[in-house]
Amino acid sequence: MFHKQSYRGELLILLATMLAGIGWIASKLVILEVPGETFVTARFLLASIILLPFCYKQVFALRPKQLLSLCAVGVVLAASIEVWVYAISISNTLSVGAFIMSLAMIIAPFISWILFKVRPPSIFWLTLPITCIGIMLLTLTDGWVVERSQWFFLLSSVLLSLHFVLNKQVLNSVKPLTSICVQLFMIGAVGLIVMLIVSPESASLNSHILFWFAVSTFVATCIRYLSQTLGQFSVKIEKASLIMLLEPIWTLILSVSFLGEVVETQKLIGGGIIILSLFIYIKFQNKPSLTKSVVVSQKS
Template sequence: MLPERRGDLFILSATLLASAGWLFSKEAIQGLPPAGFVGWRFVLAALLLLPFCYRQLLAIPRTNLLKAAAVGLVMALNLIFWIQAVSHSKGIGEGAFIMSLSMLMVPPLAWLLFKERPTRQFWLALPIAVTGLLLLTMGSGLSLSAGQLLFLLASLTMALYFNLNSRFARRIPPMALTCIQLAVTGVMNLLYSVLLESWPDQVPPHIWGWFAASVLLATSLRFVCQSMGQKHSNVANAAIIMMLEPVWTVLISVFWYQEPMPMQKIIGCLLILLALLSYRSRNLLAWYRNRRALSINKRG
């Protein structure tokens, strides 16, 4: 198998594991406090990564460590909003599409924080995405449910995380950076849990099964698949495949939770996908032109 095809399969596996992670999390918090679940999930995931990057961590300057940890605080806030949104929602499909809008929130935040003007593709994609969001969330009137509002806040903080991470953590090796930020996210969620949540006296055994699946499959194995995929897959292919995560999540939610998907919501989901595709169209065209130029040069 060609390395590029193998990379695409790894990215596809990562999207399937990520969508399954929504199910694992939703089931696990039926018996565990939400922030406590996220806290232990990310702390254990960081410990699993530690043997593979501890030498890198020792070599990182203290200033860069502090920057990575500070960005990890934004990630922690994002996960607090996300898991609370999951706990307040009956299904998970609609939330996955709302979360996918974080990629369209990155440019306006970069404009606000770093004076980087959004591209023309962003302005073309924005009205499509807003229309899709309205169809997806405004079912019976002009009011957002608690879960939808929390998903929007999670999407916004995810966009903030992407902006900060791309600027302040570039000099840190990816695995070491992931380990630091997973650890910070886990510790902050555990502190939140200690202060504001109460743990049950007894946790059913099957809940620990969902928890283990979240740590081992949806976090650790997903990270490995995504890293290996990005190593071999080209950027355009990876970007398109990663958009499938909310689609898998919707299918899981409809099958597992019987989440209703009337035509209005289906059209809203399709519009959000269309907005994401149109926003990434510039990268896709550049990739296509490069591939075409390479093939012409090889023939010549």
Template sequence: MLPERRGDLFILLATLLASAGWLFSKEAIAGLPPIGFIGWRFFLAALIMLPFCYRQLFALPLALLLKAAAIGLVMTLNLVFWIQGISNSHGIGEGAFIMSLAMLLVPPLAWLTFKERPTRSFWLALPIAVVGLFLLTMGNGLSFSKGQAFFLAASLSLAMYFNLNSRFARRIDPVALTCIQLAVVGLMHLLYSVLFEQWPAYIAPVTWGWFAASVLLATSLRFGSQTVGQKYSNVGNAALIMMLEPIWTVLISVFWYHEPMPAQKVMGCILILTALLSYRSASLLTWYRLRSKRHTPSA
């Protein structure tokens, strides 16, 4: 099998594991405190990844280590909003599509914080996404439910994380960077859980099963598959395959939770996906053009 095709398969596996992680998490927090669950999930995942990157971690300058940890704090905020969104929602499908809007929130945040003006493709995709969000979330009048508001906040904080991570952590090995940030997320959530959450006296074995699946499959194996896939896969293929995550999540939610998907919500999902595809396609086309110019020999 060609390395690029193998990379695409690893990226596809990562999207399936990520979407399954929504289910694992929602089932696990039925018997575990949500913040404590996230804390142990990410801290244990960091420990699992540690043997694969400890040499790179010891070789990191202190400044880069602190920078990676600081970006992990933004990731912490994102996970707080995300798990609260899951806790306050019946299903998980519409939340996955709201979270996918993070890719469209990256350009305006980059404009505000780094003075980088969005491209024309962003302004063309934005109104399509806004209409899609309206159809997806406004089924009960002009108001967000609590779960939807948390997912939108999670999408915004995820966009900020993408902006910071892409600029301040380029010189760090990706596995080491992931390990640092997972550890920061885990430790911060565990600290909050110790101070403010009450753990149940008895936790059912099935809950521990969902917890183990979250740690081993949806976190460790997912990030590992994504890292390997990005190493071999074409960047354009990887970006488009990653957009399948909300689709898998909707299918899981409809099957497992019987989440209602009336025509209005389906159209909202389609519009959001259309906006993301159009924006991604334009961005990748620009990237390919710049790459081809760099590799074209001068006359």
């Protein structure tokens, strides 16, 4: 019975990665004609309203301290989303952005070390230089010049790492779906504030934009987060993290197919190296034998 639940959970997480890849394309197509702040506000407020019926009792039962913690973590995620949306709006290479965003898994141990004095596992120091090589191949395609959008993707990845670390602390006392609903609402609320300040003008909508907005909201947000949450309930975190590495791969395939993106061989190799480093890190982070060997090699 457990194996059946685990298999179903793996399929749900796989589905979540595919929907996340679709979300990259849908977001880009909407942002081409709608201000990013308007898109963020409408998408995440609507998504939180859709999820609310599934967890409203738990939301209203939250203690003030829990609610405050969730809102604070949601603001961090909102900052990451705002930067991510801006990066998408000025980027011509979504696949590169997706690979850079996947670095959040590598950056998170640094954040945890700084905030909570939790030392990264030894395998982290082995994979870090591999990751750096991947970043260099991925970004430095025109000499030693990094595109402006890539810096914003990196900043968004750092903020997402901070959210990972803080969210893990919050989930110790709050159910995942309740946490997601509140945080999605906070993203929409922050987006509304930014929209009123930056771009209060109204956006013109058409059937094409409404279609991709619906895809982004219902498919890439509501269904995606529900699939990911339900999948993670029955799958070990290491295996779930490995499956989640497929997100930038789907984004690459869809970006080439729908947006006609041309990806140079050097960028493909760089993205592959980043995925390899993340695979090694997730696969061996809890293996004591490898950890000891890395420690010995560092000492010698």
